[in-house]
Amino acid sequence: MAITKTWEVNTMERDVSDGYVTKVIYRVKGISDSVEKARKTGNVTFTKPESLPSDFIAFASLNAATVLGWVKTSLGDQVATIETELEAEVTKILTPTTVSGVPW
16 A cells, blocks of 8 residues: 655745745645545745845746745655655555444
């Protein structure tokens, strides 16, 4: 039973004047046998500096990999925690230890 954790950008908020991304809403899907079993959603807020950095990327030129890199860098050690909790949730769904119901 392999559980895949897939990170995605749900949406972003940006400053209209220059395209600086101020917030990223992300989700992490727990997938087993090609079926999503659980997900976690969160957000990361970025503080805009007084002047744009030299490595600033125009909004139209951004891609998911770059933005997810920002998210994971911002989250730091929380990335492992999120993935561990998601994996535990999927494992619990796949191998329940209790069930509800009546015998009739």
